[in-house]
Amino acid sequence: MTTCQADLKLDFAAIQSKNDLTCANEAPLKASPQCPTQPLRTNQLNLTFADLNYRVRNGFFSKEKKNVLSNVSGDFRPGELTAIMGPSGAGKSTLMDILAGFTTSNVTGSILVNGQTRDLTAFRRTSAYIMQDDNLQSLLTVQEIMSVAANLKLDTSHSAKQEGVDVILREMGLDASRKTRTGNLSGGQKKRLAIALELISNPPIMFFDEPTSGLDSVTSRQCVGLLKSLAREGRTVVCTIHQPSAILFDMIDHLYVVAEGQCAYAGGAQNLLGFLQKLDLHCPTYHNPADFLLEIINGDYGDHLPRLIASSGNGCSQLWRGHGGSHDRRAKLPRMASSAPELAPKIPLPTTPVFYESQAKGSAYYATNSWSQLRILLWRNALRLSRDRVLTFTRLTMHFIIALLVGTIFYKIGQDAAYAIDNFNLLFFSMMFLMFSVFNATLITIPAELPILIREHFNRWYKLRSFYMANKLADLPVQVAATSTYALVVYQMSGQIPELNRLGLFVMMCVLVSLVAQTIGMILGTSLNVQNGVIFGPFAILPFMMFSGFFVHLNDAHPYLQWLFHMSFLKYGFEGVMVAIYGYDRPNMKCSKDYCHYISPKKLLKTVDMKNSEYWFSTLVLLGLYIALDLTAYFLLRLKLKQRLYR
Known part of the structure; x- marks a missing residue:
């Protein structure tokens, strides 16, 4: 076990202790750090990864391979909005695809869920991946496409399905658009509908690939506010974002910066300036910290990227994680979204614990036959x-x-x-x-x-x-x-x-x-x-x-x-x-x-x-x-x- 893997396991144990996870009245299925003979039971999922590598061929006829990701590590926690940021071609979308299970070949390293090695089948039952393009059936109405999703993804009574659809549409601000065909929705509404479709199964971990792509500044702010609200309910929300504005940057809880296939920073967004100041990199007054970081990565102030990677431990370091700032920023969300309260939905995770272990194969992969x-x-x-x-x-x-x-x-x-x-x-x-x-x-x-x-x-x-x-x-x-x-x-x-x-x-x-x-x-x-x-x-x-x-x-x-x-x-x-x-x-x-x-x-x-x-x-x-x-x-x-x- 590498030092980084050990740090991640220790850090996960601290999270469990902080959240008061107990082993009482649990069936003895699998050992866990807190309960050696019993499985971890929680409705939240903590995603950690260590020493991830991903290699691809330079060309179709070439035998040489290049590293898209090189020994990156990280820790994405429930209750936090995690943003993977970086310049174009840095590897952020590749990292997202690997963590979501969308890419599995040519990948080495370890991915853990609640301290256990990720079982891809079990993981996909408890996660959702909302891709950059909405890819909706344009000829169906919002009500129809939600009903189809509910009938496919839920194994409950018709009334329970309809009640769930009504709650999600109301909380997502789409109740007035029930009879509108999805092809006639605005960009922000399509994005919300894509999220609403996956919320039907209420997954504890959600991935979003460039959720603000193609949206204006106001709609982008509303979209990120929506993701933050979902995280506040206890979900692990991970998104990729290319270059967030200052407002969007302030809404991020955990920032993970990828550059040239390595991690240049992993920690609280509010701690980024302190991290840079330790390296004698001072952000100009009134300058967007995200823009300043990308300028550093692109070499506008010299070649500081190796120092950034070393200081962050390629994602292993937890020094800049910070928890207090995220709670402070959560208080700002209602004010930031006050003009559109429907974008702060209250869709809590189910109280039923998620059994996540590779040996639990009893639950069906699909909800319907x-x-x-x-x-x-x-x-x-x-x-x-x-x-x-x-x-x-x-x-x-x-x-x-x-x-x-x-x-x-x-x-x-x-x-x-x-x-x-x-x-x-x-x-x-x-x-x-x-x-x-x-x-x-x-x-x-x-x-x-x-x-x-x-x-x-x-x-x-x-x-x-x-x-x-x-x-x-x-x-x-x-x-x-x-x-x-x-x-x-x-x-x-x-x-x-x-x-x-x-x-x-x-x-x-x-x-x-x-x-x-x-x-x-x-x-x-x-x-x-x-x-x-x-x-x-x-x-x-x-x-x-x-x-x-x-x-x-x-x-x-x-x-x-x-x-x-x-x-x-x-x-x-x-x-x-x-x-x-x-x-x-x-x-x-x-x-x-x-x-x-x-x-x-x-x-x-x-x-x-x-x-x-x-x-x-x-x-x-x-x-x-x-x-x-x-x-x-x-x-x-x-x-x-x-x-x-x-x-």
Whole structure:
């Protein structure tokens, strides 16, 4: 055990003694410093870390690694608003991600919770991470999104959930905005709503990444006042902040300064000037101490950073911690927030003690089971899709308008042998249109859903498979309706043979092609961002079109390239609609001209190398591809999520 680790353990023991933590009437589960045979029972969590290191590669092809964090240590306590401050690129967000459990790979060192080694699963059950971007469902109202969160995160009665939502909205100053869609909220309201969503589970430790980013000075002050109020109720509140104003700086209880991956100061914000004066660094009168410290770190007054790191013990030193000043500053908060009393909420921690030990695996990781999660998420997605004019109504309208246009161009040619080749072109265009329309829509929408998924999944709202199934099932009726609308209108206007079974086969094949294209779009949308997806997505889908059998027939291709045709899902879809229209012993067609070469449907199928094609074989291939690609999309999303959560 290092000296710093020993100091942190001793300091934690002092905190326990000060808070009068007792062992009376506790079950003997695990030893603790005060009760050797019993676990620590408290509704507060103290977070300490020692000798944290984090290394990343300099480049993708480089084997060399650089230190983002180097042997940093610290102690973040309940009841205090802790701010991690530092210049851009100093490592403050990286430290926050590691402490929150968002980053776990390439990390060495120890992280303790109430004096025990942190168990990540137990820790995530008792913590919340509010990220810099709000990532809210913009089409849902405040009441709706809070109800969804309550139903997912609480395992209580409906009345208890509603009562909890009412209390949080009232205390967070959002009661008057219940019926407002989140997309229409102001920046400060969105920030408060993001906090309110995580307060539903009432976690004892909360992390905030740049909570004042994008907010004006007044709203920033209100936001920090809100965080301070949450800490005053006994929570451990940790936030990153780049360069706080003098007012914001005065509201901070514990300041942790990161520079070049090391700790330049750890202690009370009110003790910073005394710390600097000990090093003969005197802050000018009326100068913001935070600005002065950043100027020192940036080298404006010389190279003093090594002295700062040494004096703070890289976060080990507790000399500048100070407790009296924080209590004095707490008294200032009501005056500072007097213009907006609703920003000083009273949402105390539950009186039930938090059992935090790695051996206690009995409590469920999620509050609700998979079926309940699926039901709630289905309702949310259905509500969102019903209000999304672009994703839902535009898709339906676009398919209908394009169908009318195509039907007008190819009007009543389906039963005339003189236009057999034109009908052949029509069927291929239909497959191509259905493929590209759903592929492009999915390619653009999936990246927009990822940030919401990351925030909610990391904060234990639901399992990934529940989210994935809910999205698939909610979007399925819209996709089937849009594809069927196009297929029915085109089939009728183009004058195809009026047989119900052929119509059903045609529509079903169109739907299958669109669903396979949708899963391909989901795979690429998960792998690429919107910009790269728009650029490289069409290049990924074009080979399926090139080897569909329309531009080059299978038997005309080089033998070494014929295997590529069998890899194209569009080939099977194209063969399926051709068989649905011209197969199954369809009688000879009428001819409106003196000579029609393809008066026999079989002759047309033979010319285009589809004489031996089977509709149901194509159906089975497309179904198999859909299932395989759907599983691939799910596991790719799972891998992507794991990499981003535990990178």
